[in-house]
Amino acid sequence: MRCVAYLAGLSTCLALSLPGYAQAQSSDYSTLTSPQSAQNWYITVGAGVRYQPDYTGSDDYVFRARPIISLGKGLKSTWWSAEDDTMLSIGVFSGQGWRIGFSGDLLWKRSAKVNPALVAVPATKFGAELGGFAEFYPTSWLRGRVDLRRGVVAHDGVVADFKLDAFSTVGQWTLGIGPRMRITSADYVRTYFGTRGAQPGTGGLLQRYNAGVHTVGALAQVTYHWSDQxxxxxxxxxxxxxxxxxxxxxxxxxxxxxxxxxxLSASYSFDTGTSYSFGL
Structure with missing residues (x-):
């Protein structure tokens, strides 16, 4: 937990250290909603590639593609978007400095046929995690986000992601950094890390796993805006x-x-031409 506290402090210090940044944006929420009076819905689509561990806990690295699909209000909206947000994000309700919606991620199949290091654990299926998210902005340069999702097909567990991001725009560049923490249920840990054994009453699993903090860390990103889209x-x-x-x-x-x-990723946003409201 010391790591999380340190990274949170680092994020705040980075944002406050930018020239004139705190004075100019500390209480300005106007940039957190679309300047368009119609508040039209917009879609963001894109793709990226990652060089990452083959699976959590692995020291074997692979290149993996990642789609990006996001739905929100206002083409020029400056809601912060982090690269480790879920593949699918649909903002349903929003206000000054907050929004909530649906989120989802794909989970890849994992087995010893793909990586021999997995011979000690059961294979896992291709599936997804579906749930919702809530974002809040204490100031116009700081975002907090919580995602809560449940596994579908791949596992029966629950995953909760907690994120804090300090960000700043300088010309056409946007910089961001922040700490991360994931909490998972026992079912999730057992599915992806449980080993097979012969102990009676264990369901073929050698160890018992508990719910709790699963990973801690941080993300830093830099974005170049070629245009509003x-x-x-x-x-x-x-x-x-x-x-x-x-x-x-x-x-x-x-x-x-x-x-x-x-x-590395690229995305494009376009207006759907509709301003349908869900009534909140």
Missing amino acids: LKTTAYVEYKRLVGDATRSPIVRPFGSRDSLTFG
């Missing part, structure tokens, strides 16, 4: 695996608790 982003993410999952043999001795992810 088109942008490209480069980023790096650090994660440290903690809790019961670290006892799994795919982490010790065959993997690593620490990992880095490097990524």
